[in-house]
Amino acid sequence: MLILLAFIIVFHITSAALLFISTIDNAWWVGDNFSTDVWRACATNTSICTAITDQFREYQSIQAVQATMILSTIFCCVAFLVFILQLFRLKQGERFVLTSIIQLLSCLCVMIAASIYTDRHEELHKSNEYSIEVSKGQYGYSFVLAWIAFAFTLISGVMYLVLRKRK
Numbered sequence: 001m002l003i004l005l006a007f008i009i010v011f012h013i014t015s016a017a018l019l020f021i022s023t024i025d026n027a028w029w030v031g032d033n034f035s036t037d038v039w040r041a042c043a044t045n046t047s048i049c050t051a052i053t054d055q056f057r058e059y060q061s062i063q064a065v066q067a068t069m070i071l072s073t074i075f076c077c078v079a080f081l082v083f084i085l086q087l088f089r090l091k092q093g094e095r096f097v098l099t100s101i102i103q104l105l106s107c108l109c110v111m112i113a114a115s116i117y118t119d120r121h122e123e124l125h126k127s128n129e130y131s132i133e134v135s136k137g138q139y140g141y142s143f144v145l146a147w148i149a150f151a152f153t154l155i156s157g158v159m160y161l162v163l164r165k166r167k
Helices: 002-024 059-089 097-125 141-162
Strands: 034-036 040-043 048-051
Touching (some): 002 059, 059 097, 059 141, 097 141
Antiparallel strands (some): 034 040
């Protein structure tokens, strides 16, 4: 049981780390001489970054991605704290339903963020407000990590749903 508990804790911490990295790091859309994320666009050869503000045409889409990624990270951290509390407070044989619900909310938020970015990436990167040309690029590793975090949070949410407290 102790090994299973350690695995679940490591899996949850890995999910949170993936969410933090994909939310913060500047690699959602990359090209030969630039990298962009949901916060800023940077030219790699000059190290000049431009913040994505309300001057951008598709700013509402970017704000939705920002908000849902932040929410997913917060939900994941709260789910971990609730799991630790439930670990000591639940009676034997009860399930970690509250932890599962919060973790599945985190899963839903990261799915919404990555889906919005996937759907709107063409309009986002054809904007004339960028100081560099970002239309020719590809998805970066932060975007991929967001989808991996979606899978991890989904799996851990389901694990918490079936997990029973044992001695």
